[in-house]
């Protein structure tokens with residue numbers, strides 16, 4: 001029997017070296033016992049002798065290594081043995097082991113990887129920093145309770161995202177500290193170490209209230225996605241009861257509040273989210289793990305399309321913005337609110353359309369504490385077309401509306417001059433009957449950027465006129 005004691009719960013380097021040496025020695029998985037050194041010895045020098053690898057070639061599929069890197073973060077004491085068993089089998093000739101989708105060990109590893117990815121998504125979406133003033137300066141501190149051992153793998157994401165802040169993320173099993181230049185890990189912490197006196201909390205509440213759209217309120221879904229332990233750590237959660245209580249009044253005031261002159265009051269209706277288990281819901285779940293281009297990495301989360309699966313009209317924008325990236329939903333920021341209002345004026349029922357973006361992750365450049373929108377490049381548009389094509393093939397809309405040059409490029413596969421091609425219906429080779437009509441208009445964010453008020457009102461009216469034409473074409 002061989003014993004391997006790893007330095008800590010996600011000792012990837014230690015596990016990989018030991019697994020390689022064991023496989024080359026042809027050590028059967030049942031003859032290996034894996035354990036982790038006591039947490040109090042976290043920074044002690046290893047006492048165990050490393051398992052020496054005999055000479056010889058060792059190759060396993062890259063995809064298996066990638067899977068193992070994720071699974072090792074799972075909070076499952078059997079994961080080291082499970083991964084070694086898969087590596088050992090691959091080394092002994094089962095090179096296509098991951099294609100054996102009904103194999104119980106492969107299935108178990110995939111389930112663990114999925115759980116880790118879901119936890120990763122939650123950490124990136126729900127970590128909130130609180131501001132602490134110390135003699136040395138300002139520090140931002142967050143408390144988070146992950147399901148799995150994901151802090152080490154995700155700390156670099158927060159270092160990139162909040163590069164100019166000095167921060168600490170405290171969790172029960174591990175703490176990560178960023179001093180503006182380097183990451184440092186320490187043992188876990190207790191919630192009492194997160195300061196109560198909290199100006200950032202007030203900021204988060206105010207910010208959340210400003211992006212809160214009562215017409216899209218789905219408390220049940222929010223709670224299902226956000227277990228109690230995340231919920232209670234979110235400063236904005238405290239604001240939600242009051243926001244819910246005043247929701248109907250806020251809907252009315254949204255309807256009454258003019259964006260430009262001459263608003264025509266009507267109801268704002270939330271677009272339906274894709275049903276659990278539906279093809280679109282499954283696609284959205286898979287897109288959360290997409291790595292087809294680098295945009296996933298600095299973004300908070302994927303922002304998939306939403307709306308009626310039977311929509312006759314699909315409206316395509318460019319990419320999620322800052323608020324969409326945080327909310328995980330398309331068109332919830334200023335451009336989305338403008339689109340909502342213009343659709344109401346045009347008589348285009350949001351309930352009957354599907355709204356999405358050509359690119360599903362937010363591309364930005366950090367500037368101080370702000371994230372400045374950056375236009376996606378052709379490579380990113382082409383990479384993300386996979387998801388757009390999938391949405392189009394599933395929805396099969398009668399009318400595909402391309403809002404802006406990025407959407408037009410994604411659909412038509414070529415550069416488009418919006419002013420020249422705007423407002424001209426064109427045949428597209430898809431849709432319910434085999435054909436659909438394409439229609440190009442401006443992106444609503446363009447209207448927000450027009451500096452002159454008169455010109456802004458003219459452009460808005462032209463946009464509403466385009467939307468009315470869309471209503472006619474889709475009838």
Ligand code: SF4
Nearest residue numbers: 290292293361383384
């Ligand atoms: S932007 Fe699109 S292609 Fe790129 S990672 Fe995100 S979902 Fe994938």
